[in-house]
């Protein structure tokens with residue numbers, strides 16, 4: 001939990017200030033029983049009304065001062081815990097954003113959501129509690145013991161028996177509670193995952209009428225959460241009554257031995273009352289202490305889960321080259337590139353890939369599903385790194401380039417389009433926030449999106465639902481293409497993103513792309529031959545290998561797999 005050091009450094013002064021005001025409050029609380037014992041033994045016993053009034057006023061004053069201390073420390077603790085929680089959440093969010101595809105893939109998305117929300121809240125609540133009541137507990141404990149010993153050392157022996165027993169129970173509580181709370185957080189991850197999957201696939205659920213199945217899945221997960229939480233609460237609930245029992249036994253002992261001492265005349269009644277008061281304060285603070293530890297155990301489980309993400313280390317890279325001197329990407333070269341995903345080192349997804357393309361060229365990539373097309377293009381913006389060989393842009397190995405500088409020259413339309421809640425113009429401008437209205441419209445025109453956008457009553461200001469639910473699949477794809485075009489990049493990668501667009505519209509998009517920029521390197525991954533047949537170079541991938549390279553005509557002659565794809569889509573090859 002090294003990552004917490006940053007916040008400790010930043011907030012420890014505020015925390016100390018909070019504890020200072022807390023100490024004032026504790027000091028006032030601790031004085032009350034002593035003043036009361038004096039009031040009983042000196043004022044009431046001697047029928048001295050003046051003494052009673054003075055002691056009563058001092059008690060009132062102490063209560064007032066204690067209340068002021070409590071208000072100030074409550075304010076400080078709220079401010080500190082809120083700021084801490086906000087910063088931690090933001091830092092965690094930034095960390096998640098900075099993770100490479102490979103590292104981020106190790107965490108389930110739902111689990112990341114739970115860590116960003118529930119786990120941060122648990123940790124934040126503990127910090128708040130720490131400065132409000134948790135720090136008060138040990139102070140009251142120590143203070144009550146000191147005051148009780150100063151009242152009567154012999155009776156205090158009872159405390160010497162009670163405190164170690166309670167500490168032993170608290171220790172047990174911590175040991176047993178920690179794994180249980182970890183399990184609760186994991187079941188929360190699971191229920192979030194089920195919900196996320198259902199919400200993102202709600203249309204499929206409706207289409208297949210699988211409501212019962214989904215409801216069962218959710219109930220199962222919900223019940224698992226309930227059972228885990230119930231078990232945890234049941235186990236944790238055992239500890240408080242045991243602590244209470246031990247403490248009450250202590251109070252009975254004090255009453256017993258105190259009564260004997262009062263009868264003997266060796267102890268005054270006021271002192272016995274004060275002693276019992278200190279015992280009660282001690283008991284409530286010990287009870288609180290056991291709750292503090294429960295909260296601590298829960299917060300520790302959450303803090304460790306946050307730490308698992310915060311402590312992910314990316315490999316240290318030598319200083320990254322900025323691309324300033326090489327303003328534009330003018331060519332892309334794959335040299336002997338092979339690639340395997342982590343954990344599947346024996347299964348090469350790409351094998352000995354070699355090809356080059358330069359500005360103004362359109363490269364078509366075609367091949368069966370799972371042949372490695374998406375993986376290949378993902379190596380260009382360095383979402384993954386080549387296992388052997390190298391990917392070069394303008395002669396520079398992408399692994400040596402500053403990630404941001406590299407990625408701002410590449411626009412990509414992934415296979416699964418993602419639109420955000422907001423207007424159409426916001427979604428297109430997401431690709432380049434400085435794009436003018438004219439540039440947005442031009443991009444939409446090339447992407448063949450302008451006409452359908454203008455057919456909506458609000459045009460470019462039409463508000464899209466989450467994920468663009470109010471658009472058809474083809475419309476979503478065209479807006480995603482416009483978003484990539486508005487970026488004015490050197491490289492444009494279209495990863496099977498025209499699959500839902502009809503052939504005529506697709507051909508218009510491709511013609512528009514070719515005429516748009518003579519400098520653009522355009523890579524088109526497609527399943528349809530019509531999408532790539534006009535490309536300057538077509539690459540045929542099969543099982544991670546290039547099995548054919550050339551123009552459409554050349555491949556029809558030289559590559560049997562390409563010919564098979566052609567035949568499957570058009571019938572016989574025209575001779």
Ligand SMILES: Nc1ncnc2c1ncn2[C@@H]1O[C@H](COP(=O)(O)OP(=O)(O)OP(=O)(O)O)[C@@H](O)[C@H]1O
Nearest residue numbers: 105341344349368369370371372373374375376415
């Ligand atoms: N993140 C990943 N982790 C592990 N294996 C992966 C990952 N992504 C893809 N693969 C595997 O790599 C292989 C190539 O996948 P890839 O997505 O590159 O194929 P593709 O040719 O683009 O397929 P499609 O046309 O269906 O999109 C597949 O066998 C796939 O199972």
